[in-house]
Amino acid sequence: MKTWLLRIILMLQILGLVSLYAYHLSIEKTGKTYLLKAEPVDPRDLLSGDYVALQYAISTLPDRFDISGFNIPIYVTLQPTGTLLEIGDVTEAPPTGNVPYLKGRAFGRQISYGIERYYVPEGKGKHVPGDLYAEIVIQPGGTAQLKKLYSAGKPWPR
Amino acid sequence: MMKPTQKSLKPHVNAWIEGNLITQEQGEGILAKYPTSSTSPATMTFSIIGGMLCILGVILLVSANWQSIPREVKLGALLGLLTASTLLGTEGSRRKWHPAIPEISYLFAAVLPLIGLALVSQIFNLGGSGFALILTWFISILFLPFLSFSPSTFVVWMISLSALVPLAITEYHWAWFSDEDQTISIMYALLGLVVATASQLWSKAGRRMQRAWGESLGLIMTSLGLYTYDCTTYYPHSHVPIWQIAWGAVFVLNLGAVFVGYKAHRAPLVTLGFVMLGIIILSFYCRLVGSMLSTGMLFLSAGTLLIILIFTVHKLRKSVLQ
Numbered sequence: 001m002k003t004w005l006l007r008i009i010l011m012l013q014i015l016g017l018v019s020l021y022a023y024h025l026s027i028e029k030t031g032k033t034y035l036l037k038a039e040p041v042d043p044r045d046l047l048s049g050d051y052v053a054l055q056y057a058i059s060t061l062p063d064r065f066d067i068s069g070f071n072i073p074i075y076v077t078l079q080p081t082g083t084l085l086e087i088g089d090v091t092e093a094p095p096t097g098n099v100p101y102l103k104g105r106a107f108g109r110q111i112s113y114g115i116e117r118y119y120v121p122e123g124k125g126k127h128v129p130g131d132l133y134a135e136i137v138i139q140p141g142g143t144a145q146l147k148k149l150y151s152a153g154k155p156w157p158r
Numbered sequence: 159m160m161k162p163t164q165k166s167l168k169p170h171v172n173a174w175i176e177g178n179l180i181t182q183e184q185g186e187g188i189l190a191k192y193p194t195s196s197t198s199p200a201t202m203t204f205s206i207i208g209g210m211l212c213i214l215g216v217i218l219l220v221s222a223n224w225q226s227i228p229r230e231v232k233l234g235a236l237l238g239l240l241t242a243s244t245l246l247g248t249e250g251s252r253r254k255w256h257p258a259i260p261e262i263s264y265l266f267a268a269v270l271p272l273i274g275l276a277l278v279s280q281i282f283n284l285g286g287s288g289f290a291l292i293l294t295w296f297i298s299i300l301f302l303p304f305l306s307f308s309p310s311t312f313v314v315w316m317i318s319l320s321a322l323v324p325l326a327i328t329e330y331h332w333a334w335f336s337d338e339d340q341t342i343s344i345m346y347a348l349l350g351l352v353v354a355t356a357s358q359l360w361s362k363a364g365r366r367m368q369r370a371w372g373e374s375l376g377l378i379m380t381s382l383g384l385y386t387y388d389c390t391t392y393y394p395h396s397h398v399p400i401w402q403i404a405w406g407a408v409f410v411l412n413l414g415a416v417f418v419g420y421k422a423h424r425a426p427l428v429t430l431g432f433v434m435l436g437i438i439i440l441s442f443y444c445r446l447v448g449s450m451l452s453t454g455m456l457f458l459s460a461g462t463l464l465i466i467l468i469f470t471v472h473k474l475r476k477s478v479l480q
Contacts, residue, residue: 003248006305010244010267013298014237017274021233024282051283070331117285121225146283 027145031137034100037084038149040128051117052128052149058087058102059116061109065090072106075142076113084133094142103142115146124157132156164189229281236274243267247306264308268315271298289325292318309367316353316375323349343387350379370426377415377427381434384408385441401445409438420478432475436467 038054058076061067067074067090078100079088088099095101104113115136129151137145149156171185180188220227243266250260272295279286296318303312324342326332335341357372385408388401412434419427444460451459 002305003252005301006244006248009301009305010241013240013271013274016294016298017233017237017271017278020275020278021281024278024284028282071329112285114284114286118283119280 024145027137027139027143028147031139031145032100033135033137033147034078034085035083035150036134036136038132038134039130040132050122050124051119054116054118054132054134054146056113056115056134058085059111059113061090061106061111062087067092067106068108070107074104074106074111075101076104076111077101100138101142102138102144113144115144118146118149120157129156162192164192164194167192232277232281233274236270236277240267240270240274243270247308251306260306261308261310264302264306265310265314267306268299268302268308268311271295272318287325287329289322289329292321292325296322303368307363307365307368309365309371312368313371313375316371319353320346320349320375320379339389340387343383345383347380347383347387350376350381350383352376353379370424373424374426374430377412377430377434381408381411384411385438405438405442409435412438416478425479428478429475432471436471439467440464 036056036058038056040052040054058078073092075091075094077088077091077095078085085100089095094103102113104111115134118134131151133150134146135148135150137147139145167189171180171188174180175182175185243263247260247263247267249255250263272291275291275294278284279291296315299311299315299318302308303315323345327338327342327345331338333341335344354373354376357369357376360366360369360372384404387404388399412431414431415427416431416435419425419429419431440460440463443463444456447459448456
């Protein structure tokens with residue numbers, strides 16, 4: 001048995017997990033934040049505990065866009081309407097210019113952005129308010145991260 | 159009954175030396191063959207119960223305060239556990255401690271990276287692909303079973319590898335054979351064959367336990383793949399049922415496994431082969447007579463067949479292994 005090789009693997013595992021943590025932490029700290037209207041449902045993940053599954057107004061592809069297939073990478077340009085955002089344009093290449101956009105995957109008319117679940121303390125996900133707003137952070141490249149949920153102007157769950 | 163120790167034997171050995179039955183050197187030689195002291199079974203039992211209660215207490219304490227623990231502390235604790243388990247595994251193997259210590263440590267070292275990935279996902283509310291999660295985990299433990307030679311890490315490695323197949327097919331909608339379900343079945347069947355064949359390489363390293371696990375899991379995967387191939391509940395008009403052929407192939411495959419196990423003196427292969435043969439006979443019976451009998455009669459006859467199969471398989475296995 002090569003002890004030193006096992007130690008190298010251990011170092012790589014630690015480095016991998018710390019890098020993953022640091023990467024998402026940097027997105028959270030440095031990315032620009034936006035507010036999205038969210039609709040909740042309430043499942044439970046065996047591995048990670050309770051979470052609220054979310055659906056956004058931008059999760060459904062408007063009829064004017066003709067994209068078909070499953071797991072298609074797309075870029076969704078966001079258009080501000082008041083304090084919230086809605087779909088402006090949908091392209092298969094990253095948009096140019098200084099417009100906020102999200103990277104997602106289209107599954108038929110549904111779009112997944114990787115911000116569809118929010119972990120909550122055990123039992124807190126049973127009574128989810130209807131007026132939920134999601135604060136998201138967008139990195140250059142369109143990668144989004146869900147930062148916080150708000151209900152009635154206050155962070156939720158309390 | 160307590161095992162003899164140096165402490166308990168010393169008065170007797172001294173008496174034998176004094177009685178000129180044995181020499182001083184012989185006395186010392188006899189004592190050297192026994193451990194210095196032993197723990198009584200009662201002490202051992204209470205220590206195990208106490209240890210388990212302490213571990214349970216720590217788990218309950220952590221889970222009750224999970225949300226208030228800072229995320230850096232959570233990650234730090236996990237990395238600490240990962241480091242401790244790997245180091246305990248390597249040191250335990252090197253210093254020839256009780257085999258259970260390095261084995262359990264390596265098992266933790268194999269599972270903790272997955273828990274770490276799940277933890278980061280939970281901290282940052284990531285809802286990414288299950289395939290990417292398992293693939294990252296698999297890559298992180300890719301070489302662990304081959305460097306540690308730990309059978310439990312090899313089993314974990316195999317589980318992560320086999321989980322990748324359905325996740326990749328369902329997430330990327332690969333339907334190479336009529337639909338996704340049949341693609342999963344065929345890929346499982348092929349992967350099982352590859353795993354069972356590749357596991358023979360463990361013989362070169364003198365690791366029979368890993369080889370037995372590889373053969374057994376490979377046989378289970380191939381049998382499962384063939385067994386489920388034609389189990390689709392929805393049949394289009396053009397569908398020609400071939401479940402009889404697929405199940406027949408499982409029967410022949412496991413009969414072959416029993417034969418190989420008998421010839422090569424591999425008891426796990428014989429046992430598993432017989433169990434699978436029993437399952438397939440019972441499955442054939444239930445599927446063929448299921449629509450002919452009333453529910454009560456089906457339960458009664460299938461139960462009777464199950465009892466007959468258990469006894470027959472047990473007898474056959476015993477006679478083959480003898």
